[in-house]
Structure formats: C-alpha cells, structure tokens
Amino acid sequence: MELRHLRYFAAVAETCHFGRAAERLHMAQPPLSQAIRRLEVELGVELFTRTTRQVALTGAGEVFRGDVERILKCVDDAVARVGRFASGAEGVVRIGLTGSGSYRQLPALARLLEREMPQVMLEVHTEMLTIAQETGLVERRLDMGVLRPPVRQEGIAHRPIADEQLVLAIPEEHWLSKAETVRLAQLRHENFVMYGAVLGSVVNDAVIRGCIAAGFHPHCAYEVNENSTRCAGRGQSRYRRPAGFHPLRAPRGCAVEVH
Numbered sequence: 164m165e166l167r168h169l170r171y172f173a174a175v176a177e178t179c180h181f182g183r184a185a186e187r188l189h190m191a192q193p194p195l196s197q198a199i200r201r202l203e204v205e206l207g208v209e210l211f212t213r214t215t216r217q218v219a220l221t222g223a224g225e226v227f228r229g230d231v232e233r234i235l236k237c238v239d240d241a242v243a244r245v246g247r248f249a250s251g252a253e254g255v256v257r258i259g260l261t262g263s264g265s266y267r268q269l270p271a272l273a274r275l276l277e278r279e280m281p282q283v284m285l286e287v288h289t290e291m292l293t294i295a296q297e298t299g300l301v302e303r304r305l306d307m308g309v310l311r312p313p314v315r316q317e318g319i320a321h322r323p324i325a326d327e328q329l330v331l332a333i334p335e336e337h338w339l340s341k342a343e344t345v346r347l348a349q350l351r352h353e354n355f356v357m358y359g360a361v362l363g364s365v366v367n368d369a370v371i372r373g374c375i376a377a378g379f380h381p382h383c384a385y386e387v388n389e390n391s392t393r394c395a396g397r398g399q400s401r402y403r404r405p406a407g408f409h410p411l412r413a414p415r416g417c418a419v420e421v422h
Contacts, residue, residue, distance in 0.1 A: 253282040259296040264309035347377040354384035
C-alpha cells in the first residue's frame with residue numbers, strides 16, 4: 164500500500180464519483196479505478212458499491228475513510244512542520260546567557276521571538292560564562308549565546324549588541340555608599356568577591372586589568388559561581404542588607420562589551 168493510494172481513496176470517498184476524483188487528482192479515470200480495485204484486493208474488502216448511476220462507500224469504506232483522513236492529515240502536518248523547521252519558523256532555539264544577559268537581553272529576545280516566530284520555542288541556559296558558551300556553541304549544544312569577548316575558539320561568528328559599564332556593588336553601610344561615582348583606585352584595600360579563577364570569567368579579567376592599571380592587584384576574598392551569589396555577598400556578614408550599585412570610574416580598557 165502506497166500513500167498515493169490513500170489519497171486516491173480519499174478523493175473518491177469525498178466525491179463519490181470516479182470521474183470528478185480523477186480530475187481533482189489530475190489523472191485519467193481508468194488508472195484511478197484500477198488503483199482502487201488493487202487497494203480493495205490488498206485490504207480484502209470492498210470499499211465502494213458501484214452501479215451505473217452512483218458510487219457509494221460501504222460500511223468498511225466508511226470506517227477506512229476516517230482512518231485515512233487522520234493518516235493524511237498527520238502526513239500533511241508533518242510535511243508542513245518539517246518545512247517550517249527547515250526555514251527556521253518552527254523548532255527550538257537553545258540560547259546561553261551570562262548572568263547579566265539573563266536580565267538585560269533575554270526579555271527582549273523572548274519578545275522578539277514571540278512576535279516574529281511564535282512557533283519557535285526558547286530553551287534558555289542562564290549563568291553561563293563565555294568559555295562555557297563557546298564550548299556549547301562549538302559542540303552544537305547551543306544555537307546562540309549572549310556572551311562577553313574575547314571569543315577564543317574558532318568557528319564562532321559574533322557581533323556586539325551592547326556595551327556594559329562596570330559598577331561597584333556594595334552594602335548600604337559601606338563608606339563609599341554615598342558616593343555618586345567611585346574611582347577604582349579607592350578600592351585598593353577592599354576585599355573583592357569574584358568568579359573562581361578556573362571558570363575563566365572575562366569579567367574577572369577586565370576587573371583585574373582595570374585594577375592593575377589603577378596601581379594595585381585586587382584581593383579576592385571570596386570566589387563564587389553566579390552573579391546572584393556575588394550580589395548577595397556570600398560569606399561576608401557585612402552583606403546582610405541589600406547591596407547598592409555605584410558607577411565605577413575605571414581606567415580606560417575596563418569596559419566590557421556584550422556579544
């Protein structure tokens with residue numbers, strides 16, 4: 164049994180007329196009649212009663228018609244779906260984001276996808292550092308990423324979408340909490356909460372470069388894995404109250420682009 168035989172049957176069942184069904188299928192009537200006969204032989208039942216005046220479905224034909232309609236609909240839906248998938252209009256987009264990208268870029272991306280490609284689902288992986296996203300992209304576990312340069316691995320196309328200013332997060336009782344801006348050199352004797360060195364954070368690199376340019380090397384008192392943990396001041400009792408954010412006036416070269 165071939166799929167085209169089911170389409171032949173469906174056309175005859177709908178029109179109850181071999182001539183009109185043949186016209187709809189763009190074929191001659193005799194081959195259509197022969198194909199239906201072969202289908203009946205294969206099934207071992209008569210699907211139509213035929214007289215000189217009319218063609219009608221038998222009881223078995225009525226039962227078969229319902230199943231054939233469901234089968235053909237599934238086939239047509241599958242063909243349409245794979246076409247939409249191939250064109251990018253349907254499927255799953257797997258995106259990796261840095262911690263800040265989860266708050267800044269993700270909402271806009273989600274709205275854009277919902278508006279332009281409503282059939283595409285978004286699979287979100289947050290709190291991913293650049294090096295982890297690079298690996299996910301190269302290994303085809305991610306389709307796109309919002310990360311910070313430099314991009315170290317080959318085969319990854321990227322472009323800037325935003326610039327981020329480094330800011331200082333401190334508790335409200337900190338001696339710098341009332342300052343409108345803070346010079347990086349003022350943090351010479353402060354303890355820093357930073358990503359673990361093994362994670363390869365480009366933000367860490369930018370902070371260290373900026374501090375060195377300001378004449379000191381930052382003292383890392385605590386290592387964490389996530390942005391939210393950094394803001395909470397994990398391990399520091401003086402971070403009991405919500406942290407304040409202050410513009411950080413750093414030497415040139417400390418700006419971090421977001422890609």
